[in-house]
Amino acid sequence: MTVLGPPSGDVPASGTAAWRRVLSACALGIRAAPLPLSLYLVLTLAGAALPVLAAWLTKLLLDGLAAGTGSGPALRAGAGLAAVGLLAGLLPPVTGYLRGELDRAVGLLAQDRLFTSVAGFAGLARFEDPVFLDRLRLAEQAGRLTPNQTIEGLVGALRAVVTVAGFLGSLFTLSPTMTLLVLACAVPSLLAETVLARRRARVYWEIGPAERREIFYSTLLSTVAAAKEVRLFAIGDFLRGRMLADRRTADAARRRMDRGEAVVQAGLMVLAALVTAGGLIWAVSAAAGGVLTLGDVTIFVAAVAGVQGSLTSLTGEVARTHHALLMFDHYLAVTGAGPDLPAPAEPRSMPALRHGIELHDVWFRYSGGHPWVLRGVTLHIPCGGSLALVGLNGAGKSTLVKLLCRFYDPTRGSIRWDGVDIRDVDVAELRRRIGAVFQDYMCYDMSAAENIGVGDLSALDDPPRLRAAARLAGIDERISALPHGYRTLLSRDFADEPDGDGSAAGVLLSGGQWQRLALARAFLRDRRDLLILDEPSAGLDAAAEHEIHRALRRHRQGRTSVLISHRLNTVRGADHIVVLADGVIAEQGRHDELMAAGGRYATLFSLQADGYLTDSPPALPADR
Numbered sequence: 001m002t003v004l005g006p007p008s009g010d011v012p013a014s015g016t017a018a019w020r021r022v023l024s025a026c027a028l029g030i031r032a033a034p035l036p037l038s039l040y041l042v043l044t045l046a047g048a049a050l051p052v053l054a055a056w057l058t059k060l061l062l063d064g065l066a067a068g069t070g071s072g073p074a075l076r077a078g079a080g081l082a083a084v085g086l087l088a089g090l091l092p093p094v095t096g097y098l099r100g101e102l103d104r105a106v107g108l109l110a111q112d113r114l115f116t117s118v119a120g121f122a123g124l125a126r127f128e129d130p131v132f133l134d135r136l137r138l139a140e141q142a143g144r145l146t147p148n149q150t151i152e153g154l155v156g157a158l159r160a161v162v163t164v165a166g167f168l169g170s171l172f173t174l175s176p177t178m179t180l181l182v183l184a185c186a187v188p189s190l191l192a193e194t195v196l197a198r199r200r201a202r203v204y205w206e207i208g209p210a211e212r213r214e215i216f217y218s219t220l221l222s223t224v225a226a227a228k229e230v231r232l233f234a235i236g237d238f239l240r241g242r243m244l245a246d247r248r249t250a251d252a253a254r255r256r257m258d259r260g261e262a263v264v265q266a267g268l269m270v271l272a273a274l275v276t277a278g279g280l281i282w283a284v285s286a287a288a289g290g291v292l293t294l295g296d297v298t299i300f301v302a303a304v305a306g307v308q309g310s311l312t313s314l315t316g317e318v319a320r321t322h323h324a325l326l327m328f329d330h331y332l333a334v335t336g337a338g339p340d341l342p343a344p345a346e347p348r349s350m351p352a353l354r355h356g357i358e359l360h361d362v363w364f365r366y367s368g369g370h371p372w373v374l375r376g377v378t379l380h381i382p383c384g385g386s387l388a389l390v391g392l393n394g395a396g397k398s399t400l401v402k403l404l405c406r407f408y409d410p411t412r413g414s415i416r417w418d419g420v421d422i423r424d425v426d427v428a429e430l431r432r433r434i435g436a437v438f439q440d441y442m443c444y445d446m447s448a449a450e451n452i453g454v455g456d457l458s459a460l461d462d463p464p465r466l467r468a469a470a471r472l473a474g475i476d477e478r479i480s481a482l483p484h485g486y487r488t489l490l491s492r493d494f495a496d497e498p499d500g501d502g503s504a505a506g507v508l509l510s511g512g513q514w515q516r517l518a519l520a521r522a523f524l525r526d527r528r529d530l531l532i533l534d535e536p537s538a539g540l541d542a543a544a545e546h547e548i549h550r551a552l553r554r555h556r557q558g559r560t561s562v563l564i565s566h567r568l569n570t571v572r573g574a575d576h577i578v579v580l581a582d583g584v585i586a587e588q589g590r591h592d593e594l595m596a597a598g599g600r601y602a603t604l605f606s607l608q609a610d611g612y613l614t615d616s617p618p619a620l621p622a623d624r
């Protein structure tokens with residue numbers, strides 16, 4: 001199943017698909033909270049019979065009083081009415097509590113399943129697909145709400161059926177014509193509500209991108225990450241304008257939808273009122289002619305109101321459930337999406353790297369609509385050797401290491417790990433063999449220990465291991481000096497103590513210190529077969545860079561590593577240097593060989609070296 005298909009609001013639901021959705025939603029409810037669900041069902045259906053019972057008891061009471069045959073029957077009917085009233089008062093809080101329990105349990109299970117699926121996507125492409133992101137947002141909402149809305153809808157429909165059946169029976173004994181008329185009124189109402197539900201689902205889908213953009217702008221306006229630029233460039237009004245424009249776009253669509261619904265529903269109400277008025281005129285004339293008793297008129301009025309009320313709520317429930325099920329399609333699409341990268345039926349084993357990793361004629365582009373980023377790269381990364389990737393911005397260096405981690409598959413060609421295509425091994429196993437610092441590493445709003453420990457969760461409760469990694473990255477002293485040492489929260493967004501007054505907020509590190517933490521995270525993944533370092537020292541001061549690269553050189557000794565850096569002094573010690581230009585290997589060799597060749601590498605290296613030694617700005621290379 002693909003999750004990137006057309007919006008489900010545009011796709012008419014087939015009967016089977018609709019039933020599959022109903023069953024999936026109910027299964028989720030049953031799985032999440034069987035006991036509250038059963039109690040809720042029983043009590044709600046019991047509550048549905050109460051209005052019919054009350055109407056008959058009222059009729060008995062009135063007829064008893066009118067007959068003048070003693071107060072016994074009227075008193076019994078009155079006592080019955082009191083009991084029904086008590087039950088009617090007690091049921092709502094109890095069912096309300098059960099409903100809350102059901103909401104919480106289903107929400108938890110649905111969220112768990114949704115994010116288990118999302119975490120199971122091995123690649124990155126879906127997270128870069130706006131259609132998928134729209135679907136994911138709706139799936140989150142639908143997963144939380146739909147199962148309960150469906151159960152509620154089904155229960156509500158059943159409740160309405162019970163009430164309608166009771167009142168219809170009563171009405172039929174008094175006026176079969178009126179019964180048919182009231183029933184006939186429900187048909188257009190049901191049809192109209194179903195159409196409105198489909199339209200609502202389509203509108204929600206259509207306004208999804210505007211709503212996501214609105215969230216994007218409001219996040220920019222309210223988070224510290226963007227606060228500096230927003231203030232310095234004075235773009236607050238500009239962003240607010242865009243945020244409001246997106247909101248107005250979404251609101252306009254919602255307004256059109258609400259207007260249409262209001263007109264249709266008003267029309268249906270007028271129809272129902274006309275039928276009720278006609279019925280009343282008939283009942284009053286019949287009572288005046290002695291055909292109906294006072295009690296009969298009471299039950300007639302109660303029956304017409306009851307049937308109409310229940311039919312209205314029945315159509316409402318059907319429409320709401322229909323809408324919820326259309327939205328649930330997004331949840332089912334995401335949870336049933338299947339692997340985004342082909343998984344081998346029988347993964348090949350992956351012993352420790354012995355010979356090396358080979359890229360064989362690798363071509364890659366991010367999608368059919370994107371230009372080629374890598375164009376026929378063939379490369380050997382020998383086991384135990386260090387490879388440096390250099391090249392201008394956009395040359396394809398980070399893309400190449402993303403392919404090594406199998407975040408994407410090559411569009412053509414293959415990557416072989418000791419001769420085994422990495423598509424033929426379990427992707428989780430492949431990644432267990434890799435340690436990495438990415439150019440856009442994460443800064444987690446967690447404690448310092450956790451920020452390092454996420455590199456290898458088995459070390460989370462092993463302070464000596466965390467400290468050893470931090471020491472290697474040159475950040476141990478700084479962390480130890482924090483208010484709570486390694487337990488200090490590295491965030492100003494959350495309080496260190498949940499109930500604190502804000503004075504216990506965590507601390508923020510400097511850019512270079514964060515980068516050292518990211519390095520420590522990679523060092524924690526010691527004894528991995530491949531170490532990837534994508535610009536590991538970009539944010540470091542000169543002394544720190546020198547020190548870190550000395551540590552890195554020691555650490556990489558005898559390990560297979562790929563280093564990307566624009567600071568060419570840091571790559572000169574690599575066993576092999578590859579210069580990428582426009583997705584192809586322009587040159588390769590050792591530092592001395594490349595300098596002697598006098599090509600791009602030599603030009604770039606000399607440029608950087610000159611930049612430090614001369615006053616005049618150096619000339620840029622020709623392909624810049």
Ligand SMILES: Nc1ncnc2c1ncn2[C@@H]1O[C@H](COP(=O)(O)OP(=O)(O)OP(=O)(O)O)[C@@H](O)[C@H]1O
Pocket residue numbers: 128366370373391392393394395396397398399400439
């Ligand atoms: N997720 C993506 N989707 C589409 N295009 C992308 C994506 N990531 C990178 N690109 C494009 O691929 C090309 C290579 O990007 P890449 O990040 O690999 O370059 P790089 O050599 O690492 O550059 P830099 O030195 O600036 O980090 C660029 O033109 C970029 O626009």
